Amino acid sequence: MTIPAGDQLQEQAKTATFVWQMSELGDPYAKLLLRQVNPYRFCEQARELGPIHRSKVGPWVTADHALSLGILRDRRFGVRRADGTRDLAQFTSMDDSFLKLDPPDHTRLRRMVTPFFGARRFNGQRKRIEQLCHGLLDAVDTTKPFDLMDELVRPLMNTLVRDLFQVPEDVAERFDRNCTTTGRVFEGFASPEQYEELEAAVADLRAVLGELVELRMEQPGDDVVSELLTAYREGGVTMDEVIGVLGLLSIAGTESTSHLMGNGVLALLEHPDQWELLKADPELATKVVDETLRYDPPNQLISRVAHVDVELAGARIEAGDSVVILTGGANRDPKAYPDPNRFDLTREGGPESLTFSTGIHFCLGAALARTAAEICFRVLVDRVPTLHQAGPVRRRMASSIRGLHRFPVSA
Ligand code: HEM
Known part of the structure; x- marks a missing residue:
């Protein structure tokens, strides 16, 4: 059951007031939740309070890389409470997928789509991704200011996500x-109308997915819908679950990967020496991906709930308590990465960033996101070597997602 728009807004307003009050008392996590332009200084303040501390807002908070890694791999923590109830209010009827399920249901549903998401599949699509990037850039006059998000990265990701489903042209738009509107859930709502618009988009996305399922029942293909329908016919998954998984795959990748690309290009343009390095050696595009994932990740928070009482770094976390991992903070933990606030394509060693999570919920789309972003950086530096920022960026106002709405650039 979802929460009615009015109650949802009231809840949101109460929470916002409380968070603001706690930020006034100096709580770093509360300050971070206020959607700050620079979350990293609050991550540092959080780290100064110890490897893990209890925020005045409620959850335990950590920006310690080693501890975060341990929590994400620790089966004493889950994404729901031990009794299976949710820790947080359900935002929309789509917000119910294996991302928000613990084993055994998580394992059963994830297993059905895992084979589809191997790195080999996306490596085989490199030519297609390259052609898409070139096609999008062919359509803009790069000598005049254009919006990198609208003209290149979002349409690229929309197409790649549609490819997963083989969405027919006539329903592409x-x-x-619907995917874009549904993805807005992370920003909260300014009015009941906006909330209703979101629910309408969720309902319509479900309808499109339903139509797609019917089509693939008749004409199976090499796509993730057909893969899930095989599992459905074998009785391993219900139709509601099929639609739930497809819903998750529709919205999980587009925004996050677009922001990886946007944040990466912004970091490169803000560090012209690094742009020059990439220009001289486009093979460094894979390093741009790694370093952006670490330095300015598109997702900033991962939550877990303790299923049993746990002692961690001297803190006693009780069953049912929430723990928030500040991904962006853990990725800048000086114990894990020397000189962590520097964007550096020549960085060697260090652990993998936590941006794709780790453990059983490790991002299923990581190979797709990596391949798409790497090719996008490579094509961009090749096609527009004199790329520069052509106006102020507009940021997305969400504390969990870090990315750009507007990013004007030109050659
Ligand atoms: C840069 C881009 C991306 C980032 C930063 C990202 C990040 C994440 C993170 C942090 C999680 C795990 C959350 C947790 O541990 O609770 C996750 C899970 C997931 N992601 Fe991604 N993601 C990205 C792209 C994609 C793409 C392109 C897809 C597919 C189209 C995708 C599909 C999924 C799915 C299905 C899960 C659920 C995995 C599970 O719960 O077992 N993601 N992602």
Whole structure:
């Protein structure tokens, strides 16, 4: 059951007031939740309070890399409470997928789509991704200011997500629109109308996915819908679950990967020496991906709930307590990465960033996101070597997602 729009807004307003009050008392996590332009200084303040501390807002908070890694791999923590109830209010009827399930249901559903998401599949699509990037850049006059998000990265990711499903051309625009609106859930709502618009998009996305399922029942193909329908026919998954998994895959990748690309290009343009390095050696595009994932990740928070009482770094976390991992903070933990606030393509060693999570919920789309972003950086530096920022960026106002709405650039 979802929460009615009015109650949702009231809840949101109460929470916002409380968070603001706690930020006034100096709580770093509360300050971070206020959607700050620079979350990293609050991550540092959080780290100064110890490897893990209890925020005045409620959850335990950590920006310690080793500790975060341990929590994400520790089966004493889950994404729901031990009794299976949710820790947080359900935002929309789509917000119910294996991302938010613990084993055994998580394992059963994830297993059905895992084979589809191997690195080999996306490596085989490199030519297609390259052609898409070139096609999008062919359509803009790069000598005049253009919006990198609208003209390149979002349409690229919309197409790649549609490819996973083999969405027919005649519903492509409707599919993209619904995915974009649904992805806005992370920003909260300014009015009941906005909330209702979101629920309408969720309902329509479900309808499109339903139509797609019917089509693939008749004409199976090499796509993730057909893969899930095989599992459905074998009785391993219900139709509601099929739609839930497809819903998750529709919205999980587009925004996050677009922001990886946007944040990466912004970091490169803000560090012209690094742009020059990439220009001289486009093979460094894979390093741009790694370093952006570490330095300015598109997702900033991962939550877990303790299933049993746990002692961690001297803190006693009780069953049912929430723990928030500040991904962006853990990725800048000086114990894990020397000189962590420097964007450096020549960085060697260090652990993998926590941006794709780790453990059983490790991002299923990581190979797709990596391949798409690497090719996008490579094509961009090749096609527009004199790329520069052509106006102020507009940021997305969400504390969990870090990315750009507007990013004007030109050659
Ligand atoms: C840069 C881009 C991306 C980032 C930063 C990202 C990040 C994440 C993170 C942090 C999680 C795990 C959350 C947790 O541990 O609770 C996750 C899970 C997931 N991601 Fe991604 N993701 C990205 C791209 C994608 C793409 C392109 C897809 C697919 C189209 C995708 C599909 C998924 C799915 C299905 C899960 C659920 C995995 C599970 O719960 O077992 N992601 N992602």
